[in-house]
Amino acid sequence: MLSKISSKGGALWASDSVLSIAVPEFRETPTFRSFSTLQYSYTKTMHSVIVIGGGFAGIAAARVLHNASFQVILLESRERIGGRVCTDYSFGFPVDLGASWLHGVCKENPLAPLIGRLRLPLYRTSTGDNSPLFAHDLKIYALFDMDGNQVPHELVLEVGKTYESILQETMACIEAQKERACDGDLAQVERRVTKVRHVGVDRVKEARLESLESDFESLRMSVGESLDVYAGKISEIASQASNLGHTMNDKKLVRKLLNSVPEKFIQIVASDRAEELFPGGHGIMVQGYEPVINSLAKGLDIRLGHKVKTINRCTNSVKVTVENGKTFVADAAVVAVPVGVLKSKTINFEPRLPEWKEEAISNTGIGVANKIVLRFESVFWPDVEFLGMVADTPYGCSYFVNLHKATGHAALVYMSAGQLAKDTEKMSDEAAAGLAFIQLKKIVPHASDPIQYLVTRWGSDVNSLGSYSYAKVANPHDICEKLRMSVHNLFFAGEATKDDHQGMVHGAYSSGVMAAHDCRLQVLKHYGESDHFEPLVDEDAIASMPLMISRSYENENKKEALI
Template identity: 45%
Template sequence: MELKDSIFTDLVDGHLASLIHGSCISTPTVIVIGGGISGMAAAHILHNASLKVILLESRNRIGGRIHTDYSFGTPVDMGASWLHGVCNENPLAPLIRQLGLKLYRTSGDNSVLYDHDLESCTLFDMEGHQVPRQMVIEVGDVFMKILKETDKVREEHTNDLSVHDAISIVLEKHPELRQEGRAHQVLQWYICRMEAWFAADADMISLKNWDQEHVLSGGHGLMVQGYYPIVKALAKDIDIRLNHRVVRISNGSSNAMVTTEDGTNFIADAIIVTVPLGVLKANLIEFEPKLPDWKVSAISDLGVGNENKIALHFDNVFWPNVELLGVVAPTSYSCGYFLNLHKATGNPILVYMAAGRFSYDLEKLSDSSLVKFVMSQLRNMFPNATDPIQYLVSRWGTDRDSLGCYCYDIVGKPEDVYERLRAPIGNIFFGGEAVSIENEGSVHGAYSAGIMAAENCRAHIMQKIGSIDKIKMVPLSNQVIEATTIPLQISRM
């Protein structure tokens, strides 16, 4: 229900909201804030459960950090692009099968590069000389030994350390693992790729928690047709209000109210908040009453990483037929890498990717300066590289609707932070990738968190009206559930 009047005080008291609810609304109403995959999943679930759902999205599009761009004449994901865990156990698998979406597997399980295998990469130094493959393999083995030794460092220290500090301790204890010259640069590139997994620098990542994520089996696969078809499918029949930026959430005794930037008020029986953690950290939404201290500390106790993409569309292919092109350097900050979409899709597109502090620094440049920088990297490797005919640039760190990409465990993270972040407050429930205990930072983690928030919200509403079994919960449409026998379409060129 949408109101333009100033009814804030009455709502908090619960009187007017209860009156409106009793006289005008027969079906319980839920407002979902945020149109990323977590919010879309929550809205989809509740709509299928016969609740009235209104989804408010601040952008002029749905998807959130899922942003499939079609301006190149082919889908290019400028945000999330991998399915982490190409297997039937992935909660997105039934929907991917039903929609007939294709996956291109870029790695198997336990890849040293997480989402790529060693044999799919070609590395160059900053002078444009190709790094011998044998050196890449040997330094990769050393990197794995270093990471294994950090387990001992973790056991020896009561207090949490950063991954960077742990690696330094390992190299101090085991000088035989140190690398010199170009081999040192290759080692820094491996650290750079590790940092990309968390979208944060190694000196910010918790040693205690960095390897505790539950990674599904089946390796990692690119969504060849992009992620948008999944979001679009979840959006079917949902009442979605684009360009509705929420600035205040008021929680009453029996109802809640959401106020948007233009002063419009929406009243509902419950609210599900799925906005990015970066938005909550920046206090861009006012809560009335204020969030309790335990919730505020939970929001501050997780880090938000940043990763950006510069996608380049060429009229010809001048690079080798590998999945990843890397630039090694004396520090992980100076390393770089290109994803070769031609290998996966047949289109002459390279995507330069940068994470952590370097990603924030790149956002300080203009689009044209960014492309010039990236092309200088390419021309070091390939002097005959042609200029791109089109380009795209993401700026997730300064985008006020995201303020970062996905969360990571900071040094000293409390063990109960995810439980506190996910815990409801009265009529307000929380979703989003940050509340996923085992799969934070992943699309399927965000999706599952949205479903969990919806199920908890529905149970809360049904208990409140005394009809816990009155409305049947349907996790997905019957059509999707019946598609479980359709195999995932996986390729590896």
């Protein structure tokens, strides 16, 4: 088991096999006059960078700069690294309390070389990217009503097809709108919107949900109408889903799945872009993400418990002051804290950030998702990967991830999002676990009491203030790019800065790599030096280390090697 990283005597120490070295101190003093003469006790003159934030983005940035022979110090406010990636071992086995999936199990994923090199297994939850449940295949998802009755699987699949078709045609609408902006082809947009309407009609006919047919027929978009207004029409249809179907199960299921359509639709419309997904489906990190980030952090100078209060950018340097009054000075800084922290303005920038940067921070949306992990003596629930609940409102809809399928341990993860996630943060751990158990009893009436539980509060955690970023309705399409853009010698990283992989671990990782490259080039240019960079991972090792993914934690013969 990997131990937590701790700080002793000002240097970073770790007692596990992944991080097993002590690294020298980065001198803390406000008396450095210039970076051209900055000296260290163990090396000659080096260029220096301060990285703020020890999540995947910050650790990746520090790793790249360290490999490029920069002197790097990383300041992390928590007493651990990882940020919104947090692997807990209190159950006797790893459980990720934050991010836990690898989205895009393929060699194109920038995290694939690291995960493959560490020989970390994944548990497949989705074989493709076209599921309405995103990372979960409908065929292994069991839905139940509030009385514990399972919804017919055929109906689940039919409504899933409707969802998928609507999203596909929505993207076609957006592309048509872009073309309209370029060449004024108004008829193109109208044709695409008509196709969306017909797809909806066709699908509900197949599912024999005649009451929905008239609603889709009413979806008519005028040529001058904006897509966000059109998305509102779909939202209204979903909100009236109580009249759909012929049985109570049909009504609740259609409500659940269609209630999820507007949110995704509006997010796509809002950003005027498509989220890019790597191929290969999705997989849970069976041993958690901690081994990955610990491997990246090996040998780095990391200061835990260093909460940054002020970032002062000067002509040729950056001065960073932490809560205990210590000051650090370097050539440049990479700011890799969550956008929720930037929005809270608990970090003071001197001088103020430009107006365009502040607007980008302010206009970025922050979502909240939490986990309540329940551990049991033994397994008593159906042998499926996900147990979902349908209800009359989106607030009542939730699901459990079956960790037994992935790890062999008797544990369920109750996933809450939106207002429900915010409300559970106001409860005690015991009350939140009790709420999750009440929901479980509705699905499995004979459920036994949990013997242990874990509860997250990412929304109220002062070091995160949210779980993930998203594009708000009507935001300009370049908002992520503005979040990423540097301000003099300040560089920015984090999942919120990756418009194509926003909200994902590999997005955070690649943003840190990108910020480090930009920072390195600018500092070298400032000193008139040539560019030299060492790869983050040995490329010969990458080629020989395929990802290991399976849908069985115990059958090694079923493992797939993705080269």
